[in-house]
Amino acid sequence: MEILLEVKNLSTHFFTRAGRVKAVDDVSLSIGIAETVGVVGESGCGKSVTALSILRLIPSPPGKIVGGEILFEGENTLELPEKVMNQIRGNHISMIFQEPMTYLNPAFTIGDQIAESLIVHQGMKRNKALGRAIEILREVEIPTPEKCVYEYPHQLSGGMRQRAMIAMALVCHPKLLIADEPTTALDVTIQSQILNILDKLKVERGMALLLITHNMGVVAEIARRVIVMYAGKVVESASREDLFLRPSHPYTRGLLRSIPRLGSKSQGRYQPLQEIPGMVPSPFQFPSGCAFHPRCLEAMDICKKEVPKLHTIGPGWECRCHLA
Amino acid sequence: MDSLRDAFRRLMLHRMTFFGFIIVVANVLLAIAAPFVSPNDPLEINLQNKVLPPSSGHYFGTDEYGRDIFSRVLHGASISLQISATSVILSLLIGIPLGGLSGFYGGFIDLIFMRMVDAIMSFPAILLAIGIMAALGPNKANLTIALGVVFIPRIARVIRGSVLSLKEKDFVEASRAIGNSEYRTFYRHVLPNCLSPIIVQSTMLFAYATLAEAALSFLGLGTPPPAPSWGNILSDGRNFMSDGPWMTIFPGLAIALAVFGYNLFGDGLRDLLDPRLKE
Secondary structure, three states, X not given: OOEEEEEEEEEEEEEEOOEEEEEEEEEEEEEEOOOEEEEEOOOOOOHHHHHHHHOOOOOOOOEEEEEEEEEEOOEEHHHOOHHHHHHHEOOOEEEEOOOOOOOOOOOOOHXXXXXXXXXXXXXXXXXXXXXXXXXXXXHOOOOOHHHHOOOOHHHOOHHHHHHHHHHHHHOOOOOEEEEEOOOOOXXXXXXXXXXXXXXXXXXXXXXXXXXXXXXXHHHHHHOOEEEEEEOOEEEEEEEHHHHHHOOOOHHHHHHHHOOOOOOOEEXXXXXXXXXXXXXXXXXXXXXXXXXXXXXXXXXXXXXXXXXXXXXXXXXXXXXXXXXX | OHHHHHHHXXXXXXXXXXXXXXXXXXXXXXXXXXXXXXXXXXOOXXXXXXXXXXXXXXXXXXXXXXXEHHHHHHHHHHHHHHHHHHHHXXXXXXXXXXXXXXXXXXXXXXXXXXXXHHHHHOOXXXXXXXXXXXXXXXXXXXXXXXXXXXXXXXXXXXHHHHHHHHOOXXXXXXXXXXXXXXXXXXXXXXXXXXHHHHHXXXXXXXXXXXXXXXXXXXXXXXXXXOOOOHHHHHHHHHHHOOOOOHHHHHHHHHHHHHHHXXXXXXXXXXXXXXXXXXX
């Protein structure tokens, strides 16, 4: 598969008064054309920072991309001037966010916000752009797009707002869509509708999708490859089948064990939901060695001393563990 | 435009604000219509009719030169409105970019601009205006400039505050994510959301400008006589307080009513535009 986006050894650190936070540390990943890649992990593991780094939207100061390369269609975007980067954002790489209400501007109609991308990137006239906005709203399955273009964000429900945001992101036909927890703020029925729309549009347009989530179910549904992150590092990267059937990193196994299952019984008795003991480590003070070792059920002496390398354990399958 | 119509509907429901609104509208209409509806030329001197009390011929009486006070007060509304409006617009034109850039970019620009603003704010407003007028000389253009300069820091402060909170909003990040430049993000996504504080602050300054214009004219540092500015009419009547109180009562009432109207309207607008108070 031809590679669309390749992130090589990306490190994004935040320089705060309390010290340096290694939010993303030596992360590598790649996305092929029209491929769907899921990134999972607990809150604060660096998923969103990775996404924002790809678009170079890290608030600076305090954030800074301190190392690595981000190759989009073979070009290192970290070296591009801001002006060229602006032509990539929203045009070739788009992003949708978790909370659709706060990411829509309350002072403008939905139509104007969708049209803005077309006006900025394609120099389209406002009326024509609004016409395109109606078309894209229909594609994201908004029931009355002709009415919706003239409505303000507060007049829409949560699911409609998320659709409007997807419409905003997709109106310029980007090659890559980064979806940062697109369904987290929605209820379950709306979640599945939104995922179906994303999946449908992705296939229709041959668009790649980088899906960031902490919901294993969402990943299992639409991602082909999955990257598991912990404490700013990639701990496992595998195909969906390998990851769910043969998880190799203790953290991945912990995550999969802690998913509640309907009617899960063993020997006729209900079992309590399993959890990963402990807390996500403070980003100011990651544990020595493998950052997961204080919570790991299989920790050994070496885990406290040495940071494990990312071992290749199969085709397209990597794991950062001394056991691998 | 739905939101505007909505705001208007709520304005109707809010009785005191509506009252203020009526005063403001009446003031504006009278100021525009002054040349057509005033019975006499406000500058015409007629010594035979001097110091006449209010009557059917002269509704507000006449002053020491026999000028019709009713006509002078009507024309005074026009002068007062012109100067208040131009000085507030001037302060908006300079104050919005100043406060906006300060808040949005922060850092060194913010430091410089805000220290300038602090310097101006450290003088009492009316004293600074008197100082500027004394330096520039009394005429209408200078009066506008003096009041404008006095108001700039107030506008800049309000805008900076709004921008500081707005720039952290998620939709500003979303604007960057769709490829808008910093500048476009600022004027398309941050500034429009500052509209309500701008409107409210402007009505407050408008009331203040009306008062300041009258005060400076009264002191001989504003609109030069014999122009019928409210402050000038008051100043002319000052020597006849016991023999002809109408010379000071009517312009005084006009000033009080106009300022009362602006303040009522401004207070009401602040309540109406405050999103936390929306029903």
